[in-house]
Every structure is written in structure tokens, then in C-alpha cells.
Amino acid sequence: MLEHDVLVVGAGLAGMRAAIAARDSGANAAIISKVHPVRSHSNAAQGGINAALTDRGDNWEDHAYDTIKGSDFLGDQDAIEVMCRAAGQSLIDMEHMGVTFNRDDEGKLGTRAFGGQRVARTFFVGDFTGQALLHVMFEQLVKSGVQSYEEWFVTSLIMEDGKISGVTALEIRTGQVHAIKAKTVILCTGGCGRLFEPSTNALIVTGDGMGLAYNVGARLMDMEMVQYHPTTIAGSGVLLSEAARGEGAYLRDRHGNRFMEKYAPNMMELASRDVVSRAEQTEINAGNGIDGCVHLDCTHLGERFIMEKLPQIRELGIDLTGKDMIKEPVPIRPGMHYIMGGIKTDIDGQTNIPGIYAAGECANVSVHGGNRLGANSLLDTIVFGERSGSHAADASKGVSFSNFNPDEVVANEERRLQEILDRPDNGDRWSKIRREMGDSMNRNVAVFRTKEGIEETIEELQGLKQRYSSVPVHNKGKVFNTDLIFALELGFMIDCAEAIAISALERKESRGAQFRLDYPNRDDDNWLKHIVVTQGELGPELSELPVTITKWTPEERKY
Numbered sequence: 001m002l003e004h005d006v007l008v009v010g011a012g013l014a015g016m017r018a019a020i021a022a023r024d025s026g027a028n029a030a031i032i033s034k035v036h037p038v039r040s041h042s043n044a045a046q047g048g049i050n051a052a053l054t055d056r057g058d059n060w061e062d063h064a065y066d067t068i069k070g071s072d073f074l075g076d077q078d079a080i081e082v083m084c085r086a087a088g089q090s091l092i093d094m095e096h097m098g099v100t101f102n103r104d105d106e107g108k109l110g111t112r113a114f115g116g117q118r119v120a121r122t123f124f125v126g127d128f129t130g131q132a133l134l135h136v137m138f139e140q141l142v143k144s145g146v147q148s149y150e151e152w153f154v155t156s157l158i159m160e161d162g163k164i165s166g167v168t169a170l171e172i173r174t175g176q177v178h179a180i181k182a183k184t185v186i187l188c189t190g191g192c193g194r195l196f197e198p199s200t201n202a203l204i205v206t207g208d209g210m211g212l213a214y215n216v217g218a219r220l221m222d223m224e225m226v227q228y229h230p231t232t233i234a235g236s237g238v239l240l241s242e243a244a245r246g247e248g249a250y251l252r253d254r255h256g257n258r259f260m261e262k263y264a265p266n267m268m269e270l271a272s273r274d275v276v277s278r279a280e281q282t283e284i285n286a287g288n289g290i291d292g293c294v295h296l297d298c299t300h301l302g303e304r305f306i307m308e309k310l311p312q313i314r315e316l317g318i319d320l321t322g323k324d325m326i327k328e329p330v331p332i333r334p335g336m337h338y339i340m341g342g343i344k345t346d347i348d349g350q351t352n353i354p355g356i357y358a359a360g361e362c363a364n365v366s367v368h369g370g371n372r373l374g375a376n377s378l379l380d381t382i383v384f385g386e387r388s389g390s391h392a393a394d395a396s397k398g399v400s401f402s403n404f405n406p407d408e409v410v411a412n413e414e415r416r417l418q419e420i421l422d423r424p425d426n427g428d429r430w431s432k433i434r435r436e437m438g439d440s441m442n443r444n445v446a447v448f449r450t451k452e453g454i455e456e457t458i459e460e461l462q463g464l465k466q467r468y469s470s471v472p473v474h475n476k477g478k479v480f481n482t483d484l485i486f487a488l489e490l491g492f493m494i495d496c497a498e499a500i501a502i503s504a505l506e507r508k509e510s511r512g513a514q515f516r517l518d519y520p521n522r523d524d525d526n527w528l529k530h531i532v533v534t535q536g537e538l539g540p541e542l543s544e545l546p547v548t549i550t551k552w553t554p555e556e557r558k559y
């Protein structure tokens with residue numbers, strides 16, 4: 001019998017931090033992940049992690065203000081305060097666990113500038129910060145003795161009387177279905193970037209946790225807020241970190257002009273991401289680009305500097321564009337990168353469903369609002385991963401396990417999966433549907449949006465949903481049946497895509513990452529509120545929640 005007080009789904013930074021915290025609080029904690037933990041997308045984070053350290057003359061209030069302004073005043077200020085106050089200690093904790101952060105000439109922890117922030121408060125390890133953090137966190141996980149189910153795919157959440165009582169999971173290596181009992185479940189399944197094509201996200205980033213939670217009644221909030229990163233490679237969508245601009249790179253149009261002068265005269269290339277992406281797209285649309293791109297110019301930074309601070313993205317540039325940033329500018333364009341929206345939680349990670357928690361990119365504690373500042377996401381995963389882990393551990397004390405019959409639950413889930421495998425082999429493949437969805441989202445729910453475009457995508461999604469209901473799985477085997485897994489992932493992605501599109505249609509204003517050409521202004525009178533999507537009888541239902549404002553009054557946003 002598999003049973004745990006706290007079961008964490010997802011072994012990225014948020015999940016591992018949560019599991020360690022739950023274990024430290026005395027719970028029998030376990031973690032389950034569809035890939036080996038260090039292959040989680042957190043590994044791909046490049047630029048760094050934010051924290052305001054007081055002995056640097058920085059303070060959490062300034063960090064909070066920059067975050068709130070970055071969010072275009074849609075972030076909940078109580079949650080942002082929690083994150084920014086905790087950042088310093090969380091960073092030091094990571095350093096003490098063994099992360100070898102870059103240091104400055106005096107030997108102190110080094111910082112680099114990042115977008116939308118008035119001071120340099122981004123701590124980093126070269127341009128592979130996520131990898132450094134994730135590997136150290138994995139060592140801590142192993143040391144903590146938390147049970148780890150690696151390469152197990154969670155297929156559904158088991159509910160009893162409106163409460164969570166466990167999960168069903170497919171052991172990918174054997175094809176065996178398991179039921180795991182849990183008093184609390186923390187979803188740390190990451191974002192849903194791959195429902196856009198292209199995206200900077202790993203192929204595994206498919207919104208599973210959001211879909212799982214949504215299907216049992218959880219609320220998805222701010223789903224329209226999708227971040228397009230200003231510096232991605234055309235075609236593949238691969239990211240070139242904001243660290244490049246943080247370290248002084250310029251953006252230039254085809255005439256060589258630094259066009260950000262027109263859009264953000266003070267912050268220039270380091271305005272917030274939504275602002276820079278819009279500026280680039282405007283220039284590209286006006287014919288000032290180069291083959292649908294603009295140039296990221298690092299040539300003035302010098303070889304030694306680039307090799308020390310940005311070695312990975314130099315290599316990516318060479319491999320994927322044939323351009324060596326030491327010698328020449330690299331063509332880049334805005335590309336889908338991050339979802340600010342997610343499963344609505346409180347500051348302890350609790351959702352509206354008893355026993356279900358969420359943390360990391362799949363969650364929306366509401367620290368990013370309409371636009372996330374670079375390097376605030378790694379911070380979010382660690383701060384709220386820890387909080388949800390300890391809170392879930394406390395909440396599971398004195399609670400008993402559900403007495404559902406695991407054999408029955410497994411048999412039902414096996415039957416459901418077998419029905420998918422038994423479908424006739426004549427419908428469209430999941431890959432075709434996934435691609436059409438990604439193209440449609442990237443065409444109509446991207447940097448600039450209109451009513452007509454979003455409606456077109458919503459209609460296309462209805463058709464795709466229909467086709468998905470009979471999607472065939474060609475591989476009928478048990479061992480590593482990735483064909484089946486990709487088909488299941490697509491179901492979660494379509495739910496997320498629909499939530500994103502209907503929220504984008506609903507918000508009739510421009511704020512943060514949502515820019516509506518038909519409503520080009522921010523409208524605080526009518527839209528200073530969160531849009532919430534829940535699953536109703538007949539499909540998604542929309543509702544609203546207020547934005548928590550403590551001491552920072554919304555004002556016009558300029559950079």
C-alpha cells in the first residue's frame with residue numbers, strides 16, 4: 001500500500017523545496033515526477049534569482065514595488081510582500097545548501113541587473129542558474145530521505161467527499177497503474193508553455209497540474225497573462241537569457257538604431273518584458289526588423305566578459321543561428337515563455353479544494369499579476385514551495401487516510417486508459433492537434449490580441465477538442481508508452497488553452513502581457529480585478545476576484 005501524508009506532484013524547484021519542507025515538518029512526504037527530477041524545466045533557467053539583501057543597501061519594499069509595477073498592479077500585494085520579505089533568507093539558505101553563486105571582485109555574492117528593476121538584485125550562477133539550484137536541491141532531497149517516484153506520470157486526482165484522497169499514476173517504465181493515498185497533495189507541475197508553438201519551454205511543460213486541478217473544481221486565475229520573452233530564437237523558440245541585456249547588451253533594428261529609446265527612455269533594454277516584447281513586435285511589424293527579428297547586440301561586451309558571464313547563450317546562438325555574439329549581433333524575437341496565471345492559491349499554497357495545494361509556475365499566488373519580472377520565478381518556486389510544504393505537513397497532522405479500495409481505483413483507471421488505447425486508429429494524431437493548437441495560440445493570443453483573433457482561436461479549440469476526444473494511440477505497449485502519455489498531456493493542454501483564450505477575450509483592456517489592439521488602454525475602473533475560470537457543467541465558467549492592494553496605489557506605468 002502506497003500512502004503518504006504529503007504527496008508532491010512535480011520535482012522541479014518548487015516540488016523538491018516543498019517535499020523537503022514537508023519532511024522537515026515531520027510529515028511522511030513523497031515526490032512523484034514524470035521525468036527524473038533534474039530534467040525538470042527549472043533546470044533550463046538561465047539568468048538568475050532575485051533577492052533584496054539589506055547589507056547591499058537594498059530593501060524588500062523596493063523589490064516589492066518593482067514587482068507590483070512590473071505586474072501592472074494586478075499582483076496581490078500581500079503575497080508579493082511575503083515573497084520579497086522572504087527572498088534574502090531563501091537565497092542565503094540556497095547558498096548554504098551549496099549553490100556556488102557568482103561572486104564579485106570583493107568576494108561577495110555578485111548581482112546583475114534584470115528588467116523592470118531599479119537596482120541590480122539578481123543573483124546568478126553564470127547563465128545556468130536553474131541547473132545549479134536544481135542540482136543542489138536534488139542533493140538535499142536525496143539527503144532528506146523523501147521517497148521519490150521517478151518517471152511516474154500522474155493521470156488523475158482521487159477525490160472523496162470533495163476532498164483529495166490521493167492520485168493515480170502510470171509507472172512509465174512498466175506501464176503499471178498505481179493508486180497512492182495522500183492526506184494532502186501539492187501540485188508543483190510547472191507551466192503550460194508548450195500549448196504555444198514555439199515556446200522557450202521544455203517539451204514536458206504541458207499544464208498537467210492545472211488540468212488535473214481544474215478537472216476537480218480548482219480555480220484557474222489570470223490565465224490570459226502569458227509572457228512573451230523579448231529574446232528568443234526564431235523557429236526553435238529557444239531562449240537567450242535576459243542576462244544578456246542585464247549585462248549590457250543592446251537591441252537594434254535593421255538600421256542599427258537602439259529603438260528602445262522610443263519606448264522606455266529611462267530603462268531602455270531593461271524595461272519590463274511585456275514592454276520590450278511589444279516594442280520589438282511593433283518595429284518588426286513596421287518593417288524595421290531583419291527577417292521577422294531584431295538584433296541582440298553583445299559585441300561591445302568583449303570576449304572575456306561573454307565567456308565568463310554568458311557562455312551558454314553564446315553557444316546557443318552559434319548552434320541555432322550560426323552567429324557568434326562575440327563577433328556579431330544575433331537575431332532574436334519575442335517568444336512565448338511563461339504563464340503568470342495558474343491554480344489560484346493563498347499565501348500558504350492552499351487552493352479552494354480541501355487538501356490540494358499548488359506552488360511554482362502551475363500556481364498563482366498572485367505575485368506576478370499581469371507580467372512577471374525576470375528572476376522572480378525561481379524565487380517564487382522556493383519561497384512558496386517551502387511555505388506550501390510546511391503548511392501541508394501541518395494540515396495532514398491528525399487526519400486519517402481515506403479508506404478507498406486501491407485495487408478498485410486502479411482497475412477503473414486502467415479501464416479508462418485501455419479505452420483510449422482501444423480507439424480505432426483513424427483519427428488525427430495528437431501531434432497534429434497539438435501543433436494546430438500551438439500555431440493558433442501563437443497567432444491570436446500572443447503579444448497583440450484582438451476580439452476577432454481570439455474568437456477564431458476559441459472556435460478552433462472547440463474543433464480540436466472534438467477531434468481530441470477520439471485521438472488514437474498507435475503504440476499499444478506497456479513499456480515507455482510515450483505515445484499514450486503525449487495524448488494524455490494534450491488533454492491538459494487543451495483545457496489550459498481554452499482557459500487562456502476565454503480569459504483574454506473577457507479582459508477588455510490592455511494590462512501587462514495582455515495587449516488588446518481593440519482596447520489599447522489600461523482601465524482600472526473596470527478591470528483592476530482577477531479573471532477566474534472554473535469548470536462548469538457545460539464548459540468553462542468565468543468569475544472575478546478582487547486584487548489585494550495594501551500600500552501601493554496603482555499609478556501609470558512608465559519605464
Ligand SMILES: Cc1cc2nc3c(=O)[nH]c(=O)nc-3n(C[C@H](O)[C@H](O)[C@H](O)COP(=O)(O)OP(=O)(O)OC[C@H]3O[C@@H](n4cnc5c(N)ncnc54)[C@H](O)[C@@H]3O)c2cc1C
Nearest residue numbers: 010011012014034042045047048154190360361375377378
Ligand atoms: C528557458 C527558461 C529560462 C528561465 N530562466 C529563468 C530565470 O533565469 N529566472 C527565473 O526566475 N525564472 C526563469 N524561468 C522560469 C522558471 O525557470 C520556471 O518558472 C520554474 O523553474 C518552474 O519551476 P516549477 O518547480 O514550478 O516547475 P518545473 O521545474 O517545470 O517542474 C515541473 C515538474 O512537474 C513534473 N510533472 C508535470 N506533470 C506531471 C505529471 N502529470 N505527473 C508527474 N509529474 C509531473 C515534471 O516531471 C517536473 O518535475 C525560465 C524558464 C525557462 C523555460
